Amino acid sequence: MTTEATVTDLQAFTETWLNWYRTQEARLADPHGFLAVTGLHWLDDRPQRFPDAPGAWHTGPEGIVVTLDEGEELAVDGTPVRGEHRFGLLPERSDVHAVWGDAVIEVAKRGGHDIVRPRHPDAQLRTAFxxxxxxxxxxxxxxxxxxxxxxxxxxxxxxxxxxxxxxxxxxxxxxxxxxxxxxxxxxxxxxxxxxxxxxxxxxxxxxxxxxxxxxxxxxxxxxxxxxxxxxxxxxxxxxxxxxxxxxxxxxxxxxxxxxxxxxxxxxxxxxxxx
Known part of the structure; x- marks a missing residue:
């Protein structure tokens, strides 16, 4: 026979798990979480423009650089930047998040490669999650x-x-x-x-x-x-x-x-x- 203590313990165990599960789901579906990612762009020494991020992006021995056209702006660490902005050399598995309107542009290094990964709150994967x-x-x-x-x-x-x-x-x-x-x-x-x-x-x-x-x-x-x-x-x-x-x-x-x-x-x- 199941004792009252066992039932209570199981209820507490389940509630603790539910809190963990809800936290996982909330982090995933955050307006700038991974479900909001709209592109995975690999950088090289050629300036490239992407449909889901402002500016022309490239990387080289001195790290990642974006060149913003007139009228384009990013906010990096809360500071507006225009024209050319140098993110520098990023350590492996690190990232910088630059704000562009209601989007966030993730600038990162993964597997030894510099990448740009925009995150837009209206991405269908997120809104239909x-x-x-x-x-x-x-x-x-x-x-x-x-x-x-x-x-x-x-x-x-x-x-x-x-x-x-x-x-x-x-x-x-x-x-x-x-x-x-x-x-x-x-x-x-x-x-x-x-x-x-x-x-x-x-x-x-x-x-x-x-x-x-x-x-x-x-x-x-x-x-x-x-x-x-x-x-x-x-x-x-x-x-x-x-x-x-x-x-x-x-x-x-x-x-x-x-x-x-x-x-x-x-x-x-x-x-x-x-």
């Missing part, structure tokens, strides 16, 4: 594991959603865990917050009920003895699950799990999910 299908949260998918750090971070090259592009991340260690009696492990990269971890993975649901290329899992900082919780209910889609205008990293080969993780976000409806 129906929400992401997901598995119902289930505590059985919140698994306790053990983090084993490497002696030194290991530069790890992974593929990308864009063919021919590669990303290099510093792998920090491995997380070992058990699921249904099977011993498993995953390589972990640095997370968004200090001390946290990020795991890219696929599993036996990938390409069936979940996005084929990847899902990501944020992991809170390990405890002093290395204990971590892998809550696969929070397995999230990266932007490439929704749009081809993303350069998302793919999981390293060892992070392809031989089990079906029937938890977390599913294939987006934009990609045929239901």
């Amino acid at each position: 129906p929400g992401t299908p997901a598995y119902a949260p289930d505590p059985r998918w919140a698994v306790t594991g053990r983090y084993i750090p490497f002696d030194e971070p290991r530069p790890t090259t992974v593929g990308a959603a864009v063919e021919g592009l590669e990303h290099v991340y510093d792998a920090l260690g491995r997380v070992e865990f058990e699921l249904d009696g099977q011993a498993l492990s995953l390589t972990a990269f640095p997370g968004r917050d200090a001390g946290s971890l990020m795991i890219l993975f696929t599993d036996e649901t990938s390409g069936v009920t979940t996005y084929a290329a990847n899902r990501s899992l944020a992991v809170a900082p390990p405890t002093a003895d290395g204990t971590v919780v892998l809550d696969f209910n929070r397995a999230a889609n990266l932007p490439c699950a929704y749009t081809d205008l993303a350069t998302c990293p793919l999981p390293p080969a060892e992070n392809r799990l031989p089990v079906a993780i029937e938890a977390g976000l599913k294939i987006p409806r934009e990609r045929g999910g239901s």
Whole structure:
């Protein structure tokens, strides 16, 4: 018989998951979130104009430059700029957001390449966003594991959603865990917050009920003895699950799990999910 305490715990678990899910969806559908991206433009030394951004753009040894025509203006860090503006050399995985009317022009470096990626609030992908299908949260998918750090971070090259592009991340260690009696492990990269971890993975649901290329899992900082919780209910889609205008990293080969993780976000409806 289910006890009242168990029911209460499950309700609290579900409500916590719902808060996480709503936050994910809100970030994705923000007026300048990834669903608002209208183009992925690769820069070289030839000045190029794009239909969804002002100015002529190029890059070179001194970094990214835009030349704005008369009457064109961007706001960079709140300061209006006209004519020629130099963004300079950008570090890998960094970006600058320049405001143009109600749009934001993302200027960034991805996989060693300088890009311009405009974000327009009226993009159809954003305005018609129906929400992401997901598995119902289930505590059985919140698994306790053990983090084993490497002696030194290991530069790890992974593929990308864009063919021919590669990303290099510093792998920090491995997380070992058990699921249904099977011993498993995953390589972990640095997370968004200090001390946290990020795991890219696929599993036996990938390409069936979940996005084929990847899902990501944020992991809170390990405890002093290395204990971590892998809550696969929070397995999230990266932007490439929704749009081809993303350069998302793919999981390293060892992070392809031989089990079906029937938890977390599913294939987006934009990609045929239901």
